[in-house]
Amino acid sequence: xxxxxxxxxxxxxxxxxxxxxxxxxxGKERVDTVVIDDLHPFKHHPFKVLxxxxxxxxxxxVQQFGILNPLIVRPDExxxxxxxxxxxxxxxxxxxxxxxxxxxVRQLDDDAAIILxxxxxxxxxxxxxxxxxxxxxxxxxxxxxxxxxxxLTSVQVGPKLDTASQIxxxxxxxxSQVKRYIRLxxxxxxxxxxxxxxxxxxxxxxxxxxxxxxxxxxxISAMEYGGAPxxxxxxxxxxxxxxxxHCGIDAMCAIMSEEKKVDMDKVTIKPDVLKKYFPKSYTPxxxxxxxxxxxxxxxxxQKNKQQSL
Numbered sequence: 001x002x003x004x005x006x007x008x009x010x011x012x013x014x015x016x017x018x019x020x021x022x023x024x025x026x027g028k029e030r031v032d033t034v035v036i037d038d039l040h041p042f043k044h045h046p047f048k049v050l051x052x053x054x055x056x057x058x059x060x061x062v063q064q065f066g067i068l069n070p071l072i073v074r075p076d077e078x079x080x081x082x083x084x085x086x087x088x089x090x091x092x093x094x095x096x097x098x099x100x101x102x103x104x105v106r107q108l109d110d111d112a113a114i115i116l117x118x119x120x121x122x123x124x125x126x127x128x129x130x131x132x133x134x135x136x137x138x139x140x141x142x143x144x145x146x147x148x149x150x151x152l153t154s155v156q157v158g159p160k161l162d163t164a165s166q167i168x169x170x171x172x173x174x175x176s177q178v179k180r181y182i183r184l185x186x187x188x189x190x191x192x193x194x195x196x197x198x199x200x201x202x203x204x205x206x207x208x209x210x211x212x213x214x215x216x217x218x219x220i221s222a223m224e225y226g227g228a229p230x231x232x233x234x235x236x237x238x239x240x241x242x243x244x245x246h247c248g249i250d251a252m253c254a255i256m257s258e259e260k261k262v263d264m265d266k267v268t269i270k271p272d273v274l275k276k277y278f279p280k281s282y283t284p285x286x287x288x289x290x291x292x293x294x295x296x297x298x299x300x301x302q303k304n305k306q307q308s309l
Contacts, residue, residue, distance in 0.1 A: 031070045034103040036094055038080045039073065041087055042113070046134030047121050049091050054126070058092040067093055070102040072120070074113055081105065084113050085120035111142040122171060128196045129205075133184035136167060140182065143167075183209045188216045194229075204235035211242045218249045226256030 041049075049055075071086030081103065083090055093101045108116065118135040121127075127135075143163045168175045180202075184192060186209040194200045200208070208230070211219060219238065223229065230238070234255050241247040241255075278287050 029104050029106060031102050032105050033100045034073060034081055035100050036090065036098065039083055039090055040080060042083055042117055045117060047087060047131050048128065049087050055092060058088065059095045062092045062096040067101050070104050072106055073103045074106055074108045084108065084117050111146050114138050114142040129184060129202060130192045130196050133181045136178050137182045137185050139167060140164065180206050188213055190220060191216055200229050203232050204230045207235035207239045210239045211247065215242055215247050219252055222249060222252035222256045225253045230256065
């Protein structure tokens with residue numbers, strides 16, 4: 001610590017011999033080695049870290065080459081680190097048997113961390129609808145908080161920042177599409193999972209997001225009753241019922257069943273039923289080929305039987 005006496009300042013040993021370059025280096029970000037056990041996920045982050053085939057491929061890559069792209073983390077008050085970018089890499093490293101990972105330790109406030117987390121993950125190729133929906137919502141809220149004025153006595157110059165338009169420009173979606181994705185965050189988890197699983201299409205799901213939570217729960221039963229996912233027309237009609245205060249389970253069941261009468265000639269066999277009769281290694285195409293071959297054999301037997309009569 002510098003000692004002052006009158007106009008004389010005596011610098012410490014470090015101050016005397018520390019170069020300007022070393023001071024500048026001290027303020028730069030560095031890639032540190034962080035213990036995996038000291039990492040924890042970003043609170044409420046919307047991206048799913050799944051132990052699927054894609055993760056298996058990432059684990060093999062980590063075992064062979066290590067972590068090539070460092071994680072971005074921020075320190076917390078407990079002496080550990082919150083992952084801002086790299087949740088899947090951290091999981092792959094754990095599965096690969098690593099105990100440490102390279103990471104950039106960065107001081108970030110909550111809103112800056114949210115925006116960085118969203119931007120880094122949206123660069124991935126395969127993004128689930130729920131991930132995109134919650135990412136857009138989180139980023140929009142963070143950007144709005146960053147843009148709030150604290151000087152309420154001053155006059156704001158220019159139009160208010162349109163966060164939806166800004167996000168749309170950054171991600172390559174239209175402004176309306178960004179808002180439609182954000183609508184999906186109003187779905188109950190069970191319905192949003194169905195959207196991710198492609199059991200419900202995007203456009204009908206947006207319409208269903210206007211239903212009250214208890215109506216959405218009832219809709220799942222109505223969809224099971226109808227035996228098929230909703231069309232856009234059905235979802236729009238059910239939304240209108242909700243807006244008019246007439247969205248009961250009976251009304252939804254009627255809509256979900258009446259428009260499916262045109263499909264009565266369609267035969268659908270659920271995958272779980274088919275899998276009982278095929279080896280686990282069979283692909284859907286192999287199942288289809290086998291079924292067609294068996295049907296052709298059955299058809300030929302029927303012809304032979306008729307000819308013998």
